[in-house]
Amino acid sequence: MVIDVIEIIKVIFAVGILSFAFKDNPVHRLIESLYIGVTAGYLLITNFNTAYQNAIQPLPQNPLLILPIILGLLMYTRLSKKFSYLSKYSIAFITAIGVGLSTRTAIQSEIIAPFINTAIPLFVTNDVLGTFGNIIIVVSIISTISYFTYSFEHKGSYKILTQLGISLMMITFGASAANILLSRSARVITMLGYIYVPSGIYVAPIMIVLILISIYPEKIGLKKN
Amino acid sequence: MNLLEKIQNIPTPIISVVLILTLTVPMFYPLGLPIKISPIVKAAYDTIEQLPEGSVVLMDYGLTPASVGETGCGARAMVYHMLSKGLKIMFIGGGVDSPQFVEKDVPPIAEILNKKYGTDWVHLGYYAGGETGRAAILSDFNNAYPKDHRGNLLQNLELMKNINNYESIDLVAVVTTGSDVLPMWVRQANTPYGIDIVGSVDGASFSIAVPYFPTQISGLLNALRGGAEYEALMKRPGEAIAGMDSISLQFLVVILLLLITNVAMFLDRKGES
Numbered sequence: 001m002v003i004d005v006i007e008i009i010k011v012i013f014a015v016g017i018l019s020f021a022f023k024d025n026p027v028h029r030l031i032e033s034l035y036i037g038v039t040a041g042y043l044l045i046t047n048f049n050t051a052y053q054n055a056i057q058p059l060p061q062n063p064l065l066i067l068p069i070i071l072g073l074l075m076y077t078r079l080s081k082k083f084s085y086l087s088k089y090s091i092a093f094i095t096a097i098g099v100g101l102s103t104r105t106a107i108q109s110e111i112i113a114p115f116i117n118t119a120i121p122l123f124v125t126n127d128v129l130g131t132f133g134n135i136i137i138v139v140s141i142i143s144t145i146s147y148f149t150y151s152f153e154h155k156g157s158y159k160i161l162t163q164l165g166i167s168l169m170m171i172t173f174g175a176s177a178a179n180i181l182l183s184r185s186a187r188v189i190t191m192l193g194y195i196y197v198p199s200g201i202y203v204a205p206i207m208i209v210l211i212l213i214s215i216y217p218e219k220i221g222l223k224k225n
Numbered sequence: 226m227n228l229l230e231k232i233q234n235i236p237t238p239i240i241s242v243v244l245i246l247t248l249t250v251p252m253f254y255p256l257g258l259p260i261k262i263s264p265i266v267k268a269a270y271d272t273i274e275q276l277p278e279g280s281v282v283l284m285d286y287g288l289t290p291a292s293v294g295e296t297g298c299g300a301r302a303m304v305y306h307m308l309s310k311g312l313k314i315m316f317i318g319g320g321v322d323s324p325q326f327v328e329k330d331v332p333p334i335a336e337i338l339n340k341k342y343g344t345d346w347v348h349l350g351y352y353a354g355g356e357t358g359r360a361a362i363l364s365d366f367n368n369a370y371p372k373d374h375r376g377n378l379l380q381n382l383e384l385m386k387n388i389n390n391y392e393s394i395d396l397v398a399v400v401t402t403g404s405d406v407l408p409m410w411v412r413q414a415n416t417p418y419g420i421d422i423v424g425s426v427d428g429a430s431f432s433i434a435v436p437y438f439p440t441q442i443s444g445l446l447n448a449l450r451g452g453a454e455y456e457a458l459m460k461r462p463g464e465a466i467a468g469m470d471s472i473s474l475q476f477l478v479v480i481l482l483l484l485i486t487n488v489a490m491f492l493d494r495k496g497e498s
């Protein structure tokens with residue numbers, strides 16, 4: 001029988017992570033710390049490799065690349081109190097490029113296009129559901145915008161409209177939360193898939209026992225009550 | 226503590242164990258519940274289906290270890306669909322761990338469909354810089370990626386010989402769990418260049434991305450459910466359809482728990498009054 005080490009590690013990690021649903025325990029904390037540590041290390045190496053491949057390696061052919069390299073290095077001056085002001089030049093440069101690139105199309109994509117999307121006919125012939133949906137969209141937009149309009153005091157008939165707006169927002173948030181709950185279950189299914197493997201039959205029970213011992217050490221006399 | 230109070234205070238660990246068990250049962254005994262296809266997923270499928278053979282797709286394969294359960298099935302189904310249609314795919318990844326998922330998911334699909342690396346698909350790897358990075362990729366591939374993820378020079382890859390910038394791209398496919406990623410692609414690919422976009426996003430990002438449909442995004446897969454619908458459209462049942470059975474059963478248990486605890490609360494209050 002061939003022992004699949006990767007499979008066993010997956011079982012150990014999956015059981016350890018899922019054990020948090022039962023109760024916080026040292027095994028879960030250890031695995032969580034390992035995950036964060038590995039991710040941080042991997043992030044550092046991957047970003048360094050990207051910088052090396054895109055800027056340092058082609059530097060002899062393109063001397064202008066020295067500019068982004070200098071800007072990147074200046075970011076590390078934040079580690080020194082004396083020179084930390086130099087990092088602001090890099091941040092200013094990155095922010096300016098980011099803002100410039102996103103705002104060039106932001107008005108079209110974030111304001112005009114969504115506005116066009118909501119300019120729909122209220123009544124759709126031979127489609128009751130479509131008509132109902134379009135009416136809901138239009139009413140929701142008007143009432144929600146009314147709620148966030150502070151030029152008028154929310155009272156009288158206007159208050160009814162704003163109250164409708166907040167109610168519709170609550171329904172939207174509720175539907176969104178339910179959708180998140182539904183999709184997050186898929187993550188648990190993946191974790192369970194790591195456990196339900198041949199070696200999981202042996203490794204998972206051992207892990208569960210270890211986790212229970214770490215949660216209740218006093219039950220087996222490892223710790224006095 | 227009487228029975229009604231006990232029902233209202235079921236310990237969290239017990240609920241967790243019950244929910245995990247309900248997810249487990251359909252994994253071994255599939256229920257085969259029907260999947261209803263939503264128009265937004267059908268639109269994504271049709272967008273890919275209507276592309277002529279040889280069209281070039283830029284796929285931002287932003288899977289992460291945490292999100293693979295949600296968006297992974299939909300992503301793999303889309304990749305299978307595209308490659309089986311004879312589309313050419315350029316994979317990139319906005320997450321540092323995304324390249325690992327491309328290398329894990331795509332070669333087995335390419336092998337089944339007899340598609341060659343460099344000719345039918347290429348993996349350009351991780352890109353840094355968020356929105357700025359996306360803009361740089363679309364404006365000049367060769368500048369943004371001197372080499373692919375496997376260390377080959379782009380000019381040595383047959384697929385990349387005639388691809389320089391956004392003009393060669395027919396579709397952008399986005400797999401992501403970041404709620405800001407799809408809007409970034411809309412701002413950088415759809416609005417300035419009119420490139421169609423389809424996506425597979427997690428549940429948290431779906432409500433943010435869905436207002437872009439249908440004018441700015443051509444179709445969207447909502448997490449595992451979207452993946453299941455896509456698999457049903459392809460008539461190729463896989464992990465997503467199997468997973469939906471588990472989720473449906475779990476939701477049934479959640480609704481039952483909500484009903485039981487609420488009924489217990491009302492009965493308890495009535496008894497007190």
